[in-house]
Amino acid sequence: MRIRVRFTKTGKIRWTSHRDVARIWERTIRRVRLPIAYSQGFSPHPKMHFGLALSTGHESVAEFLDLDLDEASEVLPKSADLVALVPQLTSALPVGLEVTAISVIESNATSLQQAVESCEWRIEIRGVQPAEVAEAIAGLLAVPELMVTRQRKGKDVTDDVRPYLLELAVVGFTGDGTEIDAHLATQPRGLRISELIAMLGAGWEEGRVRRLNQWMLLDGARCEPLAGPPGATSAPHASARAS
Amino acid sequence: MTVWPQLEPLLGKVQKPARYIGCEDGAQTPVHIPEAAAWLLGYPDTYEIGLPNQGLQILYEIVNERSDGVAERTYAPWTDMEEQLRANGIPLFSVDSHRAAADFDILAFNLSAELTYTNVLNMVDLAGCPVRTADRSATDLLIGVGGHCTYNPEPIADFVDFVVLGDGEEVVGEITAVVAHWKVSGKQDRLEIHRALAGITGVYVPSLYDAIFNDGMLVEIVPNDPAAPAVVEKRTIADLGEWPYPKNQLVPLTEVVHDRLNVEVFRGCTRGCRFCQAGMITRPVRERPADQVRTMVAEGLKRTGYDEVALTSLSTADFSGIDQVVRDTVNDPDCGGQISVSLPSLRVDAFTVGIAGEIQKARRTGLTFAPEAGTWRMRQVINKLITEEDLYAAVRSAYSQGWRRMKLYFLTGLPTETDEDTLGIAKLARNCVAIGKEYHQNPSVTVSLGGFVPKPFTPFQWFGQNTREELQRKIYLLRDELRRDHGIKLKWHDPKATMAEGFMSRGDRRLGVVLEDVWRHGGTFQEWSEHFNLDLWTDAIERAGLREEDFVYRHRTENETLPWDHLSAGLHKDFLWQDWRDALAEVGLEDCRWTPCYDCGACTGYGIEHVVASAVPPAGGSQGTGQNLAAGGEVPVVLLPGKPVRVGV
Numbered sequence: 001m002r003i004r005v006r007f008t009k010t011g012k013i014r015w016t017s018h019r020d021v022a023r024i025w026e027r028t029i030r031r032v033r034l035p036i037a038y039s040q041g042f043s044p045h046p047k048m049h050f051g052l053a054l055s056t057g058h059e060s061v062a063e064f065l066d067l068d069l070d071e072a073s074e075v076l077p078k079s080a081d082l083v084a085l086v087p088q089l090t091s092a093l094p095v096g097l098e099v100t101a102i103s104v105i106e107s108n109a110t111s112l113q114q115a116v117e118s119c120e121w122r123i124e125i126r127g128v129q130p131a132e133v134a135e136a137i138a139g140l141l142a143v144p145e146l147m148v149t150r151q152r153k154g155k156d157v158t159d160d161v162r163p164y165l166l167e168l169a170v171v172g173f174t175g176d177g178t179e180i181d182a183h184l185a186t187q188p189r190g191l192r193i194s195e196l197i198a199m200l201g202a203g204w205e206e207g208r209v210r211r212l213n214q215w216m217l218l219d220g221a222r223c224e225p226l227a228g229p230p231g232a233t234s235a236p237h238a239s240a241r242a243s
Numbered sequence: 244m245t246v247w248p249q250l251e252p253l254l255g256k257v258q259k260p261a262r263y264i265g266c267e268d269g270a271q272t273p274v275h276i277p278e279a280a281a282w283l284l285g286y287p288d289t290y291e292i293g294l295p296n297q298g299l300q301i302l303y304e305i306v307n308e309r310s311d312g313v314a315e316r317t318y319a320p321w322t323d324m325e326e327q328l329r330a331n332g333i334p335l336f337s338v339d340s341h342r343a344a345a346d347f348d349i350l351a352f353n354l355s356a357e358l359t360y361t362n363v364l365n366m367v368d369l370a371g372c373p374v375r376t377a378d379r380s381a382t383d384l385l386i387g388v389g390g391h392c393t394y395n396p397e398p399i400a401d402f403v404d405f406v407v408l409g410d411g412e413e414v415v416g417e418i419t420a421v422v423a424h425w426k427v428s429g430k431q432d433r434l435e436i437h438r439a440l441a442g443i444t445g446v447y448v449p450s451l452y453d454a455i456f457n458d459g460m461l462v463e464i465v466p467n468d469p470a471a472p473a474v475v476e477k478r479t480i481a482d483l484g485e486w487p488y489p490k491n492q493l494v495p496l497t498e499v500v501h502d503r504l505n506v507e508v509f510r511g512c513t514r515g516c517r518f519c520q521a522g523m524i525t526r527p528v529r530e531r532p533a534d535q536v537r538t539m540v541a542e543g544l545k546r547t548g549y550d551e552v553a554l555t556s557l558s559t560a561d562f563s564g565i566d567q568v569v570r571d572t573v574n575d576p577d578c579g580g581q582i583s584v585s586l587p588s589l590r591v592d593a594f595t596v597g598i599a600g601e602i603q604k605a606r607r608t609g610l611t612f613a614p615e616a617g618t619w620r621m622r623q624v625i626n627k628l629i630t631e632e633d634l635y636a637a638v639r640s641a642y643s644q645g646w647r648r649m650k651l652y653f654l655t656g657l658p659t660e661t662d663e664d665t666l667g668i669a670k671l672a673r674n675c676v677a678i679g680k681e682y683h684q685n686p687s688v689t690v691s692l693g694g695f696v697p698k699p700f701t702p703f704q705w706f707g708q709n710t711r712e713e714l715q716r717k718i719y720l721l722r723d724e725l726r727r728d729h730g731i732k733l734k735w736h737d738p739k740a741t742m743a744e745g746f747m748s749r750g751d752r753r754l755g756v757v758l759e760d761v762w763r764h765g766g767t768f769q770e771w772s773e774h775f776n777l778d779l780w781t782d783a784i785e786r787a788g789l790r791e792e793d794f795v796y797r798h799r800t801e802n803e804t805l806p807w808d809h810l811s812a813g814l815h816k817d818f819l820w821q822d823w824r825d826a827l828a829e830v831g832l833e834d835c836r837w838t839p840c841y842d843c844g845a846c847t848g849y850g851i852e853h854v855v856a857s858a859v860p861p862a863g864g865s866q867g868t869g870q871n872l873a874a875g876g877e878v879p880v881v882l883l884p885g886k887p888v889r890v891g892v
Contacts (some may be wrong), residue, residue, distance in 0.1 A: 011495060015260035020497045027494065027548030030581075039583075057255050090546075094266055096495055206255065 001069045002109065003082065005089070006101040006226045009150065010059045010106075010210075013096030018053040024094060025065060031092045033072030034085070051112030051214065051225070055193065060211035062119075062215055064112050064225045066105065079104050100228045112225060117218045123193060123205030125200070126177040130170045133178045133206060136200040137168045150195060164191040176186045177207050246333050247341040249416065253327040261497035262290035263324065265316075265338035268494040268547065271307045273339055275346075280422035282306050283337055283347040283370075283384075287354070287362035288770060290318040290338070294493060295501040297555070299353050300346040301488040301597065302415050312419035313340040315347070318370070319362045322768065328369060335369040343834060344370035348422055349385045354392035358746040358770040360399055361762040363388070367402065374759065375401055376450050381433045384478060385422065393447075393698040394477075394524055397464075397806040398471050398747045400449035401755035404433075405440045407447075409477030409809060410510070411525075412486045414445045438470035439834060454752045454806075459793070463468035464809045470837050476811045481851045483510055483529040487539060488705045494547045496638040503551035503585065504543045508536050508568075512557035513653050513853070515832045516652060517626045518615070520698035521557055524812040528561075528836050533568055539675035544582060553585045560590035561836075563856035566598050586614070591629045593640040594863030600644040610649035612639050616657060617667025621827045624659050626822075631671065638675045642682040649675055649688045655711035655717045655739075656695040658826060665717045668692070669731075670777045676730040689732045690725070692718060694741030696748050702822035704805065707798035708745040712858050714738035737778040743769065745795040746780070751806035754794070757783045815844035834860070 009021065016024070026046055029036050038044040047068035054060050069076055077085060082102045089099040104239035109115070125133060140146070146162040184191050209217050216221045254260035256712060275281055277687050284303055286293025293299070299316065306314035316335035320328060327748050328334070335344040352363050352368055364374050372384045388396065389407035396406040407414055421443065425436045441448040451471035455462045466473060466801075470743055480486060492504060497814060509530040512522040531539075540552050559565060584602040589595050591612045599610065614634055615627045622629060638649060653668050672688050680685025696712045697703045709717075718735045759852065762785035763770075768774040784791060799805065809818075825832060835841055836853050837860045846852050 012264040012266050014265050014494045015254050017261065020261060023498065024496060026550075029548075031548035044581075056260065096266065096270060125306070194792060 001070055001076065002105050002107045003067050003069065004103055004105045004195065005067065005099055005224045006228050007063050007065065007066045007093075007097055007099045008052060008059075008061045009097055010061070011096040013094055014059045015165070017056045018050070019112055021054075021097070022048065022050060024097065028089060028092045030065070032088050033075065033195070034077075035070040035075050037068040037070040049111055050115055050191070053209060055209075056211040058193070058211065061100075062211055062213050062224070062228065064214065066109070066112060068107075078198075083160070089198055101226050103224075103226055107151075114187075114237075116186055116214045116225065117217050117222075118183060118215045119211055120215070120232050121182045121184065122171065122179060122210045122211065122212055123182055123197070124174055124179050125179050125197060126205040126207040127136065128201065128204055129176050130178045133180060134170045137180065138171065140165060140199060141168060141181040148195070148199070152189070158188075161191050165196075174207070177205075184229070244343050244346055245341045246336045246343055249331060249333050250341060252377070253324070253331065253333075255809065256327060259290075260322060262318065263338060264496070265341070266496055267294070269489075269491040270339055270493060271303065271314070272309065273313045273337075273342075275313055275342075278423060279309075279311050279313045280349065280403075280419045280428055281347040282312065282419070283317050283344055283350045284314055285317045285319075285350060285352045285366055287319050287359040288356075288768075289321055290495075291497075291499040292317040292695060293298075293353075294495050294499045296353055296506070297392070297489065297505055297507060298411060300349075300493055301486070302389075302411050304489050304491065305412060305415055306419055309416060309419055315342060316833070317344065317350075317366070317859040319359075319366055322774075325365070325369065325767075334371045335366055340440045345384065345672070349387055351387035351389065352799060354388050354390040354399075356770055357744045358775070358842065359394055360747060360758055361381075361393075361766050361769055361783045363399065364759065364762040366403060368651065374679045374762075376404055377401070377641045379404075379433065380429070381430050383433075387418070391524065392639060394520070394810065394812055395807045396447065396449065396751060396810075397454070397752050398750045398754035400454075400752050403449060404437065405446050406447050406811070407472070407478070408445050408475060411478070412488070414443060414478045415445045418446065424843075438468065441468070441471045442468040444476055446476040449752075455634045456753075457617055460804055461804050462591065463611060463804055474809055476813050477524070477813060479813070479845075479849060479851055480510075481525075482852075482854060483507070483531045484535055484812075487531075487535055492543060492547060501553065502549075503553055504540070504547055504549045505555050506539045506543060507531065507556060507566075508554045508559060509556045509880060511679075511853075512561070512665075513834050513836050514561075515626050515834060516615070516820075517624070517702040518657065518695060518698075519827050520701050523701050523814060523819075525557070526813065527774070527842065527851060527853045530563060530856055533564055533856065536568055537571055538822050541575055550581050551583045551585060553587055555587060557640050558588050558590055558593075560595040560598065561861060563723050563861065563874070565861065566601075569598055590863060591637050592633045592863040593636040593820050594861075596637050596644070596856065598641040600640070609650055610646050611652065613652035614671065615652065615654050615668075616660075616664060617653065617663045617671055620829055621657060621660060621664040621667070623831050624718070624826050625654075625657055626826070626831055628831050629695045631674075634680060635674060639678050639681075642679045643688060646685060647683055649679070649686075650689060650691060651675070652691050653723075655692050658703060658706045658712050659829075660709075660717075662717075662720060665721055666724055667866060668721055669728075670729045672725070673728060676728070679730070685730065687732065688728050689734060690721075692721065692733065692735040694736055694738050696745045698739060698748055700814055700819070701807070701808045702819050702826055704819065705799040705823055707796045708741075708803070710796050711738045711742050714741060737772060737775065739770070740775050742791065742795055743775070743777070743780050743819070746791065749799075749806065750794045753789060754786065756787045757789065760786060779874065783876060795856055808831065813843075813845040815842070820844045836860075 036046040049055040049066040051064040086099050144161050148161045149156050164185045169181050171179040193209050197206050284299050303314045317337050343785045367374050385404045387405045388403050389411050391432045393406045400568050421439045437448045439846050440446050441451050451468040452464050453467045511525040511528040614798050617805045661713040672690050698708045761779045764779050764781040
């Protein structure tokens with residue numbers, strides 16, 4: 001049985017790494033006695049499948065994790081029990097990580113890393129006025145091709161990153177800088193937030209960054225890997241707890 | 244006042260920002276009230292090294308349970324963060340509530356390694372507090388230190404207000420009460436609090452003592468104030484069972500060393516290894532009741548979600564009924580069968596490996612043994628009474644049970660050490676590889692060689708440490724000897740750092756200027772090989788008009804005053820001297836846990852004694868007796884007759 005967990009990462013805990021979060025999940029699963037399946041072999045490890053890594057320092061209200069549960073376990077939760085698992089996991093997780101939804105998914109579902117086609121972000125750019133940013137955005141979107149050389153696994157790779165820019169728009173001024181909403185494609189490689197900011201303006205500094213949504217395509221229609229509760233893009237409760 | 248709003252924008256600019264956010268499971272919610280003494284408990288190294296420190300975690304809980312105390316934690320900011328803090332005018336802060344250090348009453352450090360001393364100075368400075376005690380005003384932080392290094396606090400005497408000797412569980416409460424009272428009374432006078440602290444048994448206030456020198460030699464260290472006792476005694480808790488701490492071990496969000504549940508199964512060790520300061524200063528042996536161990540393990544695993552527990556002590560295989568305790572833990576159905584138990588500091592015998600085999604069903608990667616010296620003669624000198632047969636039986640047992648890699652720890656630069664002893668290490672390692680070849684194609688043995696640093700309150704406190712050049716020569720001798728042995732890998736500790744460690748291990752108050760000089764020239768994180776800089780030390784020593792020779796390499800004489808003579812670890816100085824003479828005569832000394840008392844001084848006069856569940860030694864090897872004790876503790880441990888040498892004969 002495979003379940004998909006949707007969770008948030010906000011507040012101080014955003015300074016932990018993707019790897020840290022994976023370890024936190026391992027301990028949390030043991031704490032709540034969720035009967036996770038283990039891989040076979042010399043050093044068995046729990047079968048957890050993470051989605052696209054979130055950079056250290058970035059927040060998110062739309063993180064996903066797939067877990068394979070041990071069908072043979074006597075304490076295997078039934079689908080109906082999964083609702084109760086939501087608060088149970090949240091209380092076992094450190095402050096700032098909060099589970100917002102859980103559901104059973106197909107055991108052979110495409111992995112999150114492959115299935116997610118795009119992500120929406122809210123990005124603060126420090127010390128820059130909205131008008132400047134709007135101008136930079138217009139400039140980027142106007143060109144048909146954006147050849148950029150990036151380091152990938154230690155090698156320089158040059159490719160056109162224009163197709164990754166699905167939507168870019170200024171939200172407003174935060175007091176420290178300008179917030180924008182960015183909808184970025186993730187396949188085949190994705191575009192880093194730091195790369196986007198560097199393209200917008202040389203020397204512009206990244207402020208607060210939050211992943212708002214992840215999108216898959218199902219028969220051509222955009223859908224979330226697992227819908228969160230209404231209003232999940234802001235998660236005021238989680239933010240208050242974690243600040 | 245929290246520094247979080249100023250700190251947060253910097254976190255994206257430093258490595259491993261999770262070091263600075265706190266938020267661990269088990270972290271307390273500090274409540275600061277005017278009547279409570281506020282402790283900032285610090286570890287003078289990075290978060291990853293400092294967080295797991297059990298001593299600090301114990302004090303953190305005990306203080307926070309009190310109505311007159313509150314405690315938070317801090318760790319040394321890495322160099323990149325220090326740069327950011329200084330550039331932005333942000334002081335040292337706690338990781339719990341990011342409160343500025345100056346808003347606390349006490350900044351106290353655990354000192355486990357001499358090379359962290361310069362970090363202490365740096366953290367005091369980052370806290371906005373004058374580094375020298377003499378320059379502090381009444382409202383400045385009180386700087387305290389505890390931990391094993393404080394048995395010779397003289398090198399840092401100029402920088403600390405108080406020093407705690409021994410177990411902290413009880414004395415931390417007494418200090419809290421005294422400081423809370425002083426705080427309520429308005430912190431009028433620093434001398435007043437110094438005097439009050441000096442009145443607590445186990446607390447040494449260096450400024451209330453004068454160190455008197457004559458012709459470059461220490462004559463004595465005497466009180467300059469009636470409030471200060473002539474001799475400061477260490478503190479010892481009689482019963483570890485009364486202190487089941489930490490109750491809520493901190494579970495960090497990011498990876499740290501010893502990232503697992505740790506349960507201390509006993510404190511103290513009387514194996515009597517003569518190089519080992521821990522085994523001398525933490526006497527007597529106090530075992531935790533086995534049932535309490537089981538409870539702490541079961542509840543700790545349930546609470547933390549860890550899948551590994553370490554049963555910690557100075558020699559866990561010596562815990563009464565250790566095999567049953569580990570079996571119970573591994574087979575606890577509540578823990579889901581995925582729990583691994585680790586036993587740091589394995590004793591070197593097949594029995595111990597048998598236990599390890601039972602508990603490490605998976606992940607059987609490597610085992611570590613510490614024979615410490617290459618020949619039986621040398622091991623008699625240091626009283627680490629492991630026979631070659633014990634080692635080979637342990638190694639055979641390990642290879643036959645599936646382990647492929649062995650790590651062997653040795654010391655070099657020991658008293659009376661000859662090149663034959665050094666080369667004996669190669670012989671032992673080769674024989675281990677040969678045993679491994681009977682079981683595997685490519686067995687590997689890593690030999691790890693550390694330079695010996697004589698420590699205060701050990702029989703070797705009089706011994707002149709080997710010079711840097713001599714240690715390097717011995718290391719190269721062994722390296723050259725092992726050059727053609729493909730299965731053996733040699734690693735060693737930098738003799739230059741060993742010198743700096745030895746310099747502070749037995750130094751006196753004259754070293755204060757050296758420490759300050761090294762720190763002012765940027766010498767932080769000296770424990771880290773990439774940051775250690777010998778020139779900083781030799782230059783500072785020269786500028787202070789001192790010589791390495793006098794502090795590190797010189798043999799001390801029987802009648803000279805040692806810089807820690809006004810402190811007491813309970814051990815009689817004449818017992819240590821006798822043991823030193825016995826060492827030179829290659830005579831072993833039995834473990835007094837299971838044999839009659841030889842009056843080292845640690846128990847007598849303090850109304851304390853060993854707390855051990857079994858009156859006979861555990862099974863395993865020969866344990867220095869020449870008898871076969873593999874079957875268990877039926878045979879009383881009696882050492883082979885030696886050639887005792889009496890002082891003055």
